[in-house]
Amino acid sequence: MLKSILSKPSTQQYIIRSFSTTTTVKSTPVGGSGRLNGKVAIVTGGGDGVGKETSLLFAKEGAKVLVVDIDAAKGKSIVTQIKDNGGNAYFFTADVSKANQVKEMIDVAEKNFGKLDILFNNAGIMISEDDDAISTTEEVWEKTMNVNLKGVFLGCKFGIPALLRNGGGSIINTASFVALMGAATPQIAYTASKGGVLAMTRELAIIHAKQNIRVNALCPGPLRTELLDKFLNTPEKRNRRLVHLPMGRFGQASEIAKGALFLASDDSSYVTGTDFLVDGGLCAAYVTAE
Numbered sequence: 001m002l003k004s005i006l007s008k009p010s011t012q013q014y015i016i017r018s019f020s021t022t023t024t025v026k027s028t029p030v031g032g033s034g035r036l037n038g039k040v041a042i043v044t045g046g047g048d049g050v051g052k053e054t055s056l057l058f059a060k061e062g063a064k065v066l067v068v069d070i071d072a073a074k075g076k077s078i079v080t081q082i083k084d085n086g087g088n089a090y091f092f093t094a095d096v097s098k099a100n101q102v103k104e105m106i107d108v109a110e111k112n113f114g115k116l117d118i119l120f121n122n123a124g125i126m127i128s129e130d131d132d133a134i135s136t137t138e139e140v141w142e143k144t145m146n147v148n149l150k151g152v153f154l155g156c157k158f159g160i161p162a163l164l165r166n167g168g169g170s171i172i173n174t175a176s177f178v179a180l181m182g183a184a185t186p187q188i189a190y191t192a193s194k195g196g197v198l199a200m201t202r203e204l205a206i207i208h209a210k211q212n213i214r215v216n217a218l219c220p221g222p223l224r225t226e227l228l229d230k231f232l233n234t235p236e237k238r239n240r241r242l243v244h245l246p247m248g249r250f251g252q253a254s255e256i257a258k259g260a261l262f263l264a265s266d267d268s269s270y271v272t273g274t275d276f277l278v279d280g281g282l283c284a285a286y287v288t289a290e
């Protein structure tokens with residue numbers, strides 16, 4: 001597959017060729033504590049929000065990071081930031097809902113960084129027209145499922161063999177608090193997709209536990225990222241979500257990245273199959289704090 005990409009002129013050809021010339025960065029990232037030294041990580045949806053902050057943090061902590069996004073401009077700018085800070089990263093364009101592209105993503109990481117240790121299946125979408133069961137169209141349902149649920153499945157389908165070749169590793173699948181609690185703003189396709197991510201993550205964790213592969217679901221609360229800003233697009237909708245947050249504020253993508261770092265690093269060596277909440281207390285709240 002990789003050979004055929006290299007033999008034809010395409011955007012990905014450019015990416016892979018220039019990728020192979022950039023894997024020898026020798027400088028040390030600025031400011032990290034080396035928690036991911038020697039590790040190779042893939043971060044999907046790495047161009048923005050949670051994926052962006054996680055790519056920056058993983059690289060700062062010593063990982064070689066393959067930043068993957070459907071939006072090349074965003075992803076490449078994150079790689080530039082990582083390199084400017086002395087880290088080692090490259091960008092690969094992929095739509096996580098497309099099997100051939102996800103397979104290539106894994107091939108590129110292994111071929112250029114030599115192995116895979118950490119797979120962060122994080123790319124996700126929330127479509128503004130996603131609503132209640134009556135109003136939501138099949139098109140919205142299918143698109144959401146393809147990216148949010150099938151995208152995670154495909155990452156695992158092609159990523160687990162790579163982790164096994166490496167003797168194990170850590171998979172982190174981004175779910176959401178709405179997989180655990182009923183959402184007050186209707187978003188039926190999104191909620192169902194994230195419920196699927198949780199259930200799939202548990203099964204993967206059990207099936208691969210003895211193979212030294214840990215699989216955890218990261219469940220963020222509501223965050224100030226483009227994804228939620230687009231969906232909660234009126235003050236009423238924003239406040240409807242905000243009243244459930246004991247801390248009285250939305251989370252930051254960088255706060256979720258720190259959860260991802262824990263799950264990716266050996267600090268979580270006895271953690272698998274969890275619904276790892278980073279939600280400002282939302283799921284613990286019976287009533288909203290004043």
Ligand SMILES: NC(=O)c1ccc[n+]([C@@H]2O[C@H](COP(=O)([O-])OP(=O)(O)OC[C@H]3O[C@@H](n4cnc5c(N)ncnc54)[C@H](O)[C@@H]3O)[C@@H](O)[C@H]2O)c1
Binds near residue numbers: 147
């Ligand atoms: N923002 C929130 O409040 C919130 C809450 C809970 C869970 N999450 C989940 O966290 C994850 C990240 O969300 P975010 O808020 O950082 O979103 P974001 O919109 O800020 O960033 C998502 C990134 O994924 C990329 N992307 C979208 N579709 C893709 C595809 N098919 N293939 C590859 N890349 C694709 C986008 O280009 C973008 O760079 C998602 O899975 C989301 O569902 C977000």
